[in-house]
Amino acid sequence: MAITKTKFINYVRCPRYVTLDGIKKSALLDDMDIYEYMKEEEIEKRDELISHLIDEEGNDLIDVTDKQLNTMMPYYNEVELLAGSIASKYFDGSFKYSKTTYNQESFDAIINNSRYICYVDIYNENDDGINIIECKATTTNKYLNLSYKGKSIFAKDEKGIYRLLEELNIDDYMPSKTYDKLKEKLFDKYSPAGHYVYDLAVQRFIIENDLKQNGDDRKVNYYLGVLNSEYVFDGKYENGKPVYDEINGEEIISFIDLTSVTEKLMDKIDLESKMVSGYINDFHDDIVPLGVWCEKNKTHKCKFCPVCFDRVPSKNSIFSYMDSHHGFKKNNVKYTDYDLVNEGKVGILDIDESYLTRYKNVIQRRSVESGKPYIDVDKIKDGLDTIKYPVYHLDFETFPCPLPRYRGERPYTQSVFQFSLHIEKEPGVCDNDKDHFGFLSKDHLDRREELIKYMCDLIGDGTVIVYNESFEKTRIKELSLIFPKYRDKLLKINDQIFDLMNIVKTKTKMYEKLGYDKDRAKLINYYHPSMDGSYSIKKVLPVFSSLTYQGMEVANGVDAMITYASFPKLNDKEFKHRYQKLVEYCKQDTYAMYKVLEGLRKCVK
Numbered sequence: 001m002a003i004t005k006t007k008f009i010n011y012v013r014c015p016r017y018v019t020l021d022g023i024k025k026s027a028l029l030d031d032m033d034i035y036e037y038m039k040e041e042e043i044e045k046r047d048e049l050i051s052h053l054i055d056e057e058g059n060d061l062i063d064v065t066d067k068q069l070n071t072m073m074p075y076y077n078e079v080e081l082l083a084g085s086i087a088s089k090y091f092d093g094s095f096k097y098s099k100t101t102y103n104q105e106s107f108d109a110i111i112n113n114s115r116y117i118c119y120v121d122i123y124n125e126n127d128d129g130i131n132i133i134e135c136k137a138t139t140t141n142k143y144l145n146l147s148y149k150g151k152s153i154f155a156k157d158e159k160g161i162y163r164l165l166e167e168l169n170i171d172d173y174m175p176s177k178t179y180d181k182l183k184e185k186l187f188d189k190y191s192p193a194g195h196y197v198y199d200l201a202v203q204r205f206i207i208e209n210d211l212k213q214n215g216d217d218r219k220v221n222y223y224l225g226v227l228n229s230e231y232v233f234d235g236k237y238e239n240g241k242p243v244y245d246e247i248n249g250e251e252i253i254s255f256i257d258l259t260s261v262t263e264k265l266m267d268k269i270d271l272e273s274k275m276v277s278g279y280i281n282d283f284h285d286d287i288v289p290l291g292v293w294c295e296k297n298k299t300h301k302c303k304f305c306p307v308c309f310d311r312v313p314s315k316n317s318i319f320s321y322m323d324s325h326h327g328f329k330k331n332n333v334k335y336t337d338y339d340l341v342n343e344g345k346v347g348i349l350d351i352d353e354s355y356l357t358r359y360k361n362v363i364q365r366r367s368v369e370s371g372k373p374y375i376d377v378d379k380i381k382d383g384l385d386t387i388k389y390p391v392y393h394l395d396f397e398t399f400p401c402p403l404p405r406y407r408g409e410r411p412y413t414q415s416v417f418q419f420s421l422h423i424e425k426e427p428g429v430c431d432n433d434k435d436h437f438g439f440l441s442k443d444h445l446d447r448r449e450e451l452i453k454y455m456c457d458l459i460g461d462g463t464v465i466v467y468n469e470s471f472e473k474t475r476i477k478e479l480s481l482i483f484p485k486y487r488d489k490l491l492k493i494n495d496q497i498f499d500l501m502n503i504v505k506t507k508t509k510m511y512e513k514l515g516y517d518k519d520r521a522k523l524i525n526y527y528h529p530s531m532d533g534s535y536s537i538k539k540v541l542p543v544f545s546s547l548t549y550q551g552m553e554v555a556n557g558v559d560a561m562i563t564y565a566s567f568p569k570l571n572d573k574e575f576k577h578r579y580q581k582l583v584e585y586c587k588q589d590t591y592a593m594y595k596v597l598e599g600l601r602k603c604v605k
């Protein structure tokens with residue numbers, strides 16, 4: 001065994017990790033089995049992919065199974081190979097890259113009495129030195145979104161490689177303080193952009209030590225190779241497979257030079273490496289503080305979260321307070337959610353109301369204490385009165401493929417492959433079977449036009465109800481741009497959309513228009529202790545109905561997209577079965593919305 005980049009990132013989390021993992025000091029000087037390394041790499045890549053499939057900020061993080069993820073791996077491998085072939089357009093010299101770790105360039109060094117090892121995704125050598133490129137199935141958006149008034153702290157150089165503005169001598173895009181603040185995020189390994197920077201920096205730390213120990217003083221530059229969010233696929237195929245040519249000066253993969261950024265992290269990582277040696281020498285199983293380093297709500301969360309968080313209740317904990325990450329305050333002293341948990345205040349009722357600075361948290365606390373729901377009857381009634389019948393309960397399932405599959409798509413476009421529609425002709429009149437309509441692609445061919453046509457034919461005047469409108473509205477807008485023939489009808493549907501969450505939670509502007517003052521308009525309309533701080537449909541549904549997703553073979557959005565992704569690999573019998581299970585799941589999603597609406601009506605009668 002040896003310390004790999006992934007292991008290091010985990011060991012550095014806290015002293016307890018090393019102990020729980022049972023790491024033996026002697027083993028860390030051994031060589032490493034390539035299969036073990038490959039397994040580790042694969043898990044890391046899967047985490048990366050899955051983080052794009054689910055909403056990490058949400059409270060409903062799903063533990064994804066290996067089987068589900070195996071379906072996604074080919075897409076990831078293709079990204080790596082594309083990055084390797086496109087790199088030669090940007091860099092001179094010889095390349096070493098491969099789908100398999102066996103054929104990748106490797107580095108290893110003894111650092112602080114342990115053996116460190118890493119493999120490089122793309123290794124490039126030329127007269128100027130070495131270029132190291134790490135491929136990530138993420139997009140340029142993570143970096144371009146570090147922006148001010150639409151301008152990012154990164155811009156392309158004359159070759160088309162993204163660099164920091166300071167390296168391009170651009171200083172008129174934003175005030176320098178704003179620039180520094182945005183750039184700081186690159187050094188926060190818990191931020192979306194900083195996560196990959198830190199990963200690359202650990203790689204650099206191992207490579208630099210290896211080169212130094214071998215007396216190699218060539219110049220090395222460090223890049224991320226990521227999917228280009230500006231790339232729009234033109235729909236060109238060869239032998240049925242998409243061809244990702246350069247389009248309007250954009251390649252599907254972009255390179256981001258992080259040489260100067262990772263350099264600034266070298267001293268810190270050296271210190272961390274010494275710290276890790278200390279953890280290994282000094283085993284201890286004491287309870288350690290929990291914190292952001294556990295990354296509890298992320299796909300790459302610490303694998304020991306179930307052990308260490310066992311002192312935190314699984315429901316109605318401090319973390320269940322809405323916006324708990326914004327913290328709490330008592331006697332002018334600020335507390336983060338982790339401060340409170342580490343003080344032993346782990347449940348919602350373990351702190352009194354004087355800690356709560358947001359009134360919605362007071363409502364949550366009172367609701368948990370009394371065991372009764374909070375209901376703003378007037379707001380709910382007024383919200384319900386805005387709904388015009390017939391009501392069309394609409395929901396899409398999408399597949400955010402890393403590589404665009406159809407014309408007009410970009411990397412990770414939420415590609416619509418299904419819609420489900422329940423029509424409620426008048427309040428309370430909707431049969432789960434007779435009033436249900438839907439479309440589900442049977443294969444991976446471009447079926448978007450069929451889907452749009454059928455949906456447009458079904459939806460007439462009335463209200464189109466969705467749950468969390470930004471998702472459906474954005475999909476419809478995207479489709480209206482790709483299929484101008486249906487633009488007018490699609491935009492009309494968008495105008496008819498009403499978000500059911502506006503009534504369950506609230507929507508400040510809507511309630512202000514209905515005559516409520518700002519404070520009341522802003523405040524939540526409904527809360528039940530079993531919602532556990534979340535307004536997701538999966539948490540809201542059980543409050544209003546006995547309908548449940550438990551026991552369903554396809555039981556959540558990730559299951560749904562992975563079931564769809566697996567269609568081409570299934571035999572006839574398997575396909576029929578899985579298709580049916582997916583139909584059942586999608587149907588339940590819109591019937592759930594009908595049930596929630598019905599429940600709201602009943603609770604304010």
Ligand code: SF4
Pocket residue numbers: 013014015016017020288289290291293294302303304305308309
């Ligand atoms: S869950 Fe947190 S405290 Fe426990 S080992 Fe992991 S990082 Fe350390």
